[in-house]
Each structure stands twice: as structure tokens, then as C-alpha cells.
Amino acid sequence: xxxxxxxxxxxxxxxxxxxxxxxxxxxxxxxxxxxxxxxxxxxxxxxxxxxxxxxxxxxxxxxxxxxxxxxxxxxxxxxxxxx
Numbered sequence: 001x002x003x004x005x006x007x008x009x010x011x012x013x014x015x016x017x018x019x020x021x022x023x024x025x026x027x028x029x030x031x032x033x034x035x036x037x038x039x040x041x042x043x044x045x046x047x048x049x050x051x052x053x054x055x056x057x058x059x060x061x062x063x064x065x066x067x068x069x070x071x072x073x074x075x076x077x078x079x080x081x082x083x
Contacts, residue, residue, distance in 0.1 A: 002034055012049070019056045026059040031069055038076050040066050 002011070011034075018024045027050070029040035039045065040062040050056040070077045077083035 007034070015050075016054055019050065019054045019058075024056075024058060026061065027056070029060065029062045029066070031063070031066065033074065033076075038066075038070055038074055041070060041076060 015027070019027070029038075029046075032039060034042065034045075046060055050060070067083045068080075071080050071083035
């Protein structure tokens with residue numbers, strides 16, 4: 001389990017600097033999960049943090065296999081249609 005403080009202090013600063021300082025126009029999510037949520041399905045991080053707190057208005061994408069992985073391998077999406 002990664003605490004909110006550890007996310008903010010350790011894991012998120014490199015991504016925040018790419019968005020805010022380097023003004024990235026797009027980001028690509030990874031396949032890993034943080035606290036059981038795949039990064040490419042993490043509403044709190046992608047919408048609330050990246051877009052809301054950091055002011056990111058670029059595109060967010062994932063790898064083409066993410067749709068099948070979120071259902072088949074990770075079991076996060078209950079059905080393939082949800083994925």
C-alpha cells in the first residue's frame with residue numbers, strides 16, 4: 001500500500017515537473033497498479049491530480065494492449081465491454 005503522502009512526496013514529483021515545468025502535451029500511462037488500481041484507469045490521479053491540481057490539458061493515452069490487460073490479466077474491469 002502506497003500512502004497519499006508517499007505518492008505526493010516520492011512518486012508524483014517527476015510527473016508533475018514534466019507537466020508543469022516542461023509543459024508536456026501528452027502522457028502515456030503504464031500497466032502497473034498503484035493500490036490495486038491500474039494507472040490508466042485511475043480517476044483520482046488522471047483527472048483530479050493531473051488535470052485538476054496540475055492543470056494538464058493535453059492528451060492521456062495508453063498502450064493498445066491496455067484494454068485487454070485491464071480485463072484479462074489484471075481483472076480490474078469486470079467485463080470486456082467495461083474494459
